[in-house]
Each structure stands twice: as structure tokens, then as C-alpha cells.
Amino acid sequence: MNREELAKYLLDKFPDTLELLETGKAEPFFLMKKPDEIVEFCRAIRDDVELRMDFLCQMCGVDTGENFEVVYSVASVKKRYRFDFKFPLPYEGAEIESVQTVWPGANWFERETWELYGINVKNHGNLTRFLLPDDWDQGFPMRKDWDAPDFKRMPEV
Amino acid sequence: MGIIKKVPVFLDKVPGGGIITTSLDTIFNYSQASSLWYLLFGTACCAIELMATGASRYDFDRLGMIFRASPRQSDLIIAAGTITKKMGPRLRLLYDQMAEPRYVIAMGGCTCGGGPFYYDSYAVEKGIDHIVPVDVYIPGCPPRPESLLEGCLNLQKKVKTQKIKDWS
Amino acid sequence: MAELKTEEFVVNMGPHHPSTHGVCRFVLTMDGEVIVKVEPVIGYLHRALEKICENRTYAQCIPVLDRFEYCTSMSCNQVFALATEKLAGIEVPERAEYIRVIMLELNRIASHLIWLGTTSLDLGALTPFLYAFREREDIMDLFEMTCGQRLTYNYIRVGGVAKDIPKEFIPKAKQFLSTFDSKVDDYEKVLTENPIFMTRNQNIGVMSPELAIAYGVSGPNLRASGVKFDLRRDDPYSIYDRFKFNIPTGQNGDCYDRYRVRMQEMRESAKIVRQAIEQLPEGEISAKFNPIVFKAPAGELYSRIENSRGEMGVYLQSRDKEKKPLRVKLRGSSYNHLQAMPHLLKGHKIADVVAVMASLDIIMPDVDR
């Protein structure tokens, strides 16, 4: 399957869950419409015989200025496919479900998302600080509105 | 070190005693300068250049500098690489564990003053002189091995100006 | 006699430790010399590169990203340039692509040489370290004459490369490549068949292909487990589909296999550089690109390349009419390797911690960013 066929296959397979976003230049990028079913969806794409998306490239949070987004980039080692999907989250009470049961490697990515963005991860098991100092008390630094006394922005040239 | 502190003071009063203290100064300083054992303390990019300086082409050993893994046995920290806020207390701990006399070389822009991470970074310590006293600053990102060697020679010059009277 | 009471004890390895390759810390729970539990503690080199990139223009991001994974700065430049080019639809001239491949592969060799040196150092063999760095210096000379830097190059830019290679480059590179294979033979003579080296590495830190894929392990570590997966062949970027090279794999996924795979990879990289030098065309070295006024169109993508440690990727999200990216997420392969490491260490000895860590080729900037 090439990129277009992969996108078509995925849209046919999960018509209610996925919506193709127009990026065009690279691998298919989807908007996932049912964040509550993330674990089921991930398991479905991993176990699908045609897809076998067994490799989580990365997973991260994004602060767009209006809301949060969570992006997953998945790939298949056996079938050589790759695509990404994301879903938006509100600022208030942002929470996602852990996908460690599908890809154990998601552990640290989720921990990082929690630590830097403050997006809570359900069923994670070990949600503790690890990138920032242990006594960090200045909030979630990757948010766009974050600021601190010794934080200097680069002046515009 | 009570007696050692008093001896030079006493010798200064004796006629000709100054000769003894100055020649002791020379011997000790020369020895200290030609045997600066450095602690293996590399955190980031500069550590690779530190390794390259220890390797065949540049060869730290020519200056009598060898690495020690334990801070108790080393005379010099070459702080090679970015010191983050999480790492800062550890650097101070290592410095405190070292035996006097001890020296610090700040290698690279990050340790001199934040370097490329001065702006927009919430995690980087902006210069290690907030944490430990620094003897020699070596700018560069990362500095070439030649400039590191130059920094070490400058430190040797500094070591050679010490006085026995100032020992703590 | 009453049962002797024993208890486990906790050893804190790092963050300052001679063989944690940077500033990683392991909390080891030990039963005598045997490891019961390993917990990596990271973040001692977290420099907030992602936050910095959000406040830089696209052209300014590249020198910052040099410091992410400094052993292979060229690939950091390449992965970001590639993502931006895809996003903005910039075509890279032919010659620039070839120069990029030459630089990337030379950098891969340099990075593997650092790995070889530190690995042998960690296993107590002090001399191969010096030999590996001797050859690395030759590569550093080549880089230096091209871009004036030894470690952080800022050479591969969006749209091409910074400047053309100098005239002396090709003869010097050819000279280096002509002797390089025999130098690799020398390293192998010291280590590969050495019985001490073999017992230290064989059946240590065995990683099954299932575990590797589940934890997102990539690159030579994945291939050592027997999975023939290389992004240069399986998801070709740049012009890698034009070169002939083998993809070495292992069978057992132990430290020794990872060592063998990396040694083979150095030879394969040298092969690619030779082909690229043969085919190097004349022409432009950069597409039209003005770094000051450049604005990427709205969009988002994840682009990945194969660097010396595995899959290096960058997720880029941009807003229309913005000079700066909205979000840059860096994906370093060591991040996943370090996650998988505790599973490789159960029941091993404390000496194997350094052996496994060295063979996985984990460096901390890749993990902490």
C-alpha cells in the first residue's frame, strides 16, 4: 500500500474515528474524534493483520494556544507503514488514557507529557517527575503562557 | 594544618628565612602545576572534546594530567558541558568532596554563562560560577582541544603564583 | 546454625560516574553483586531544547539542534531540515543531497568510533579507545575543512547545505576511506575474537525482537535482535535509494551481536561514502531560501531518519504566517533504549550494567534533550 491507499484503508476501517487532515506532503495525518477510545483504537491498529502498527515512534503533547493536542506517531516494523493521529483536549481537566498496554514504550512519553504540560494520564502507574528537578514547583514549563522570574525570552531582532 | 600555617610566618621574621619559604613555594607550585589530575566530569558536548583532548592527537598526559574517577583524588574539575538546574547541586557536592587545593575550569559557553541555552530555557543554570568558584573560563561551543590545553596552561600559570602563606 | 540473614542493598550509580556516558543515574537494588532491580533516573541534562526551538525561527533552530545528540550533529541538522523542506515543499538540489549523504555517513562512522572507544573503555580495555579516537580525528579534519567546526556543525541547512565542499575534501576523504577498512580490521583484531571480550558480552543483555519493537528500540540495537529494519532502505529519505549497501543483522540480540552489527555498519557506511563520492554531480548546493523572511505554511508532520543510534525524528507543527514553529518535538532513540534497559539487566551482575549500557550506545542528550 502506498500513502494514499493506506489513508483510504484506515478511513474505511475506522470511518467514525478518523478524519484525514490535509497535510499532503508526508505520511497521512488524522484527527481522531473519540479520545475516550484511544486504547481500543491503538490495540485495533496494532493487531490488524493488514496494518500491524507495532512501533510507537513518538507521542507528545502540544499547546496550540487555544487548547492542548496529543499527537501519536505510529509505525509498523513488519509492514513499513507509518501514520500519525492526534486529538484535541481542553485546558481544564486535560486527561488521556495510558496506552502502555499496547506499546510499553509509551511509558516515558506519557510521563513527559504529564510533567511538561500537565496533561494527566490515567492508569499510568508511575507518574513522577523525571526531567525536571525533584523540587520543581514552578508549574508546567512547556505551556505557552508559562513564565518564571529567571526565564528570559530571546529578544526579537 | 596549624603548624604549617605558623611556620612561614615564623620564618619571615628570621633573617634569610624568606629564602626557605620562597623555594618551598616554587617546589610545591611546580609540582602542583605539573600534576593536575582532573575529575572525569563530562555532561554534554564538551565531554566529547575533553575525551578527544585526552586521546592521541592532543594528549593531556603530556602536561601530567590524568583523569581520576574519584573526586577525593583529583585536583581539578573540568566542567565540560551544560550544567542544568538538576545537576547543579551535584556539581557542588563533587566540589565539596575534593581535597584542597582544588581548581575549576569552566569549559564551554554553557558553563561560562548559559551559552546557547541562556534564552528560552527553563532548565539550564546560567553559568556555573553561581555554584562553584571558577578559575579559568574557556569559551567556545564546544572549545577546540587546543583552547582547552591553553586553558590548562593558564591554570598552571595561576597555580604557580600561589604562596605557602595562603594555604588553608 | 541459624539461617544467615542477608538483605538487599541499594547502590546509586551516577549521575557522576565514569561510565554512564553523560549524566544518567541508576538506582540499583543489589543482592550481593546480582542486580534485582534497576531504575534509571534521567533529566540531569534536560536543557529544554523543545522550548527553545519554539522561540526560534526555522533557520535559528538548526544550530540549537546541533546540541541535541551531539555525537551526530549532522543528522540533527538533517532531520530538522528534512521536516521543514517537507512542510514547505522545498526541493533540494542534487549536489546538496549527495554532500548531505557523505556528511551523514562520515558522521555515523565518527559516532560509532566514539561508541567503540567508550565501550572498550567501559569493559576495561583502555587502548582501543585511543585507536578509535585517532581515526575519528581524521573525520573531524574533514568536517573542519568543510564547515569550520569539529562537533556542532550547523552545516546542513533548510534547502541544502551551508557552503560547498572545498577542493581538498575529495582527495582527503578518499585517502581516509582507502585505509579505513584496514583500521576496522585492527580494532576487530584487538576485540572481536578476544576470549575475555567474548565472555563479557555473549549472552549478556539479551533483547528479544518482540521486546525491542514493543519498547520502540530502533537502529543497530533492533537489527542486532534479528529484525532487518533500516530506515535508509525501508523508508528512504534523501537519496539513500540510489546506493547499494548491506544491512547487517545479528541473531541473539546480546551485547556481542550489537557490537558486531556496529562494526559491520562502519564498513557499510564507508561503502556508501565511496559511492557518493563517485557519483557526486556538479551544480547548485542550496535551493532558494531566505532564512530571515521564511514562513512555513500551516501544517504538521513527523519526519524521521536513521542516525547512528536509531530512529531520530522530529515532529513539527507550524501555523500559517508564523516565522517560528508552534511545536518541535524531538525524538531521540536512546530515550527508548534506556526505557528497555532495565528488562535486559535482571539477574546480571553490576559489571554488566556498564556493558549493556555501552552496547546500547546510550548517550544522555538524546534522552534528556
Place this chain on the structure above:
Amino acid sequence: MEITGIFEYLYELLIGTGLPQVWVDIIAYAFAAVVVFGFLCIVALFLVWLERKASAHFQQRLGPMRTGWHGWRQTVHDAIKLLRKEDITPYAVDRNVFYWAPIICFVAAFMAYLVIPFGDGLIVSDLNIGILFILGITTFTIISLLMAGWGSNNKYALLGGMRSAAQVVSYEVPMVVSILAVIVFVGSLSMVDIVQSQAKIYQWYVFRMPFGPIAFITYIIAATAETNRTPFDIPEAEQELVAGFNVEYSGMKFAMFFLAEFVNMFTVSAIGATLFLGGWQGPWLPSWMWFMGKTLFLVCILMWFRWTYPRLRVDHLMEFSWKFLIPVAFVNLILAGFMKYSGWFNW
């Protein structure tokens, strides 16, 4: 030139002063001890320098160059620096144990030289149990390492101390058994007797087929382990245990460990030269030169090992000793006994 002549002259001079015989002996021994001590300090410093230069040239570097001709003063400067360095006693250590460990290590390393013949007649005391004395004394080193590991109250140091205890206990056995093979042949424990039994070059025990070479190789391997050098340097494995048992030591105490390590290296080489390479025996040159030459040859072999091989892991090390080296050494001992009994090669 005969060095022994000088000593005899001084001894005569001392007797001529009319002191009681007891005092003459005490002064003579004290003088000999000072001479040996001074000599060994110089040797240790020289060996450190030699090691650094040898390693540098193995690695295509130059090594120390700035202090005198090819840096020959380098180790002297290191020693002066360490002398002047602050001597830290960490808060949590066991003070007595911490304090005495380097001293015991240092003294034990030097005691062995009481019975080593540096040349024809150049020996402090020709004990009739010479080799047994050396084996007993050198074992003290291990106690000191264990003390250092325990007293430092540091986990790395403790692991290092425990490892070295296990290692030396394991390697003491093949070492003693391989030495025993020689002793069976000589029929005496005295070092002088051992040397005198190898007057001709074909009588050197290393050339006595077939048991000699086996005993020699076993001895060299065990000796490398005894002195904690690569590939058996696990007690102070830099990459695993930071610096092993001496991780908390600074200044002069560390220098004592450091010097003792090199003196020990010289000791095992000297024993090897005495037992297997004919000691001071050799044509033309003065006897002490032969002894030094042979010893330095063995020292160079140990250095060559160090800069070539990776390090063994602790369990492989034990396996190697108990499953391979000790059986070989014992079979070799039986072989030696059989040969002695049957009279083959009994030159």
C-alpha cells in the same frame, strides 16, 4: 663492582667501634631496611613513570613530556603534590580502620623484600623459610584492602574490598601450588637455595620441560590477579566501582595505596624472576643487574597485559581460578613430584 663489598666494609667498621654484637646487628639491619626502603620507593616511582610512558606509547601518545627529559620527574612531582594535598577523613568512616588500612598495605608490601635476593649475597636476611615468609606477608595486603573497603563506609569501596578478598583467596591457591612445584624440585624454602639450584641457563625452572613452563604461566596469571591488575583489576574497576576500595582516600593515604600497588607488582615480578628465571644468575654482568633486568622484563609483561586486555567479570574470574587454574596447578604439582622422584631432567 660488588655492592656486597660495601656492606661488608661498613659492617667491619661497625664492629671496629667496639659496640656489643646485638647493637651492631640492630644497626646493620636498620641500615639495610632504610636502604631497601629507599630503593623501593625509587623503584615504585620509576615504575609509575614507566607505566605511564609505556601505556602512552602503546596508545600512540607521548605521555608526560613537560617535566624533564620525557617527563622523568613526573612521578616525583605527583608524589610532592599528594604530600601537600589535604588529607580528608570523611565524617562517616570508621576512623581507626580507615587510618590504618593504607599503612598496613604499605608496610606489608615492603616486608617481602627482607628475603628477596637482589644479587649474589645481596639479601637482608636469608631465612630458611624465605618463600613461605613472602607468601604470608603479601597476604596482609588483602587485609588492608578489606579494611579500606569496610572502613570507608562507602558502598563502592565495600564492593571493591569484598571483591579483592574473594579474588585473592581464589588466586592465592594456584599461585602457591605453582610455587610448590618449584619447591618440590629444589627441596628447600630458602630463596638463596632456590637461586643456586639454577646456575646454568638450562636449569632455570622455566625451561624444565614439561612442568616448568606450566608452573611459570600459572604463576604469572595468578600474580597478575594478586596485584589487582587488568585483566583482573575488578577490585578497583574504574568503570564499575569508580575507584574501588580507595574511592574515599585522598592525599598521602591514597599515595600509599598507589605506591604499594606498584611495589607489589615489583614483588611478584621479583619472585617470578627468582623462582623461574634463575634470579641473579647470569654471565658477564654483575648479579644485581641480572636480577633487575629479569624483574623488569616480567614487569613489562604485566604492563603489556594491562594495556591490551579488557577486564574480566567477577564471576568469570572465580570460575577461571577454581575450574581451570587450580586443577592445572595441582596436576602440574603431581607431575613435578613424579619427575623429581623418577629422576628425569634432574640436572
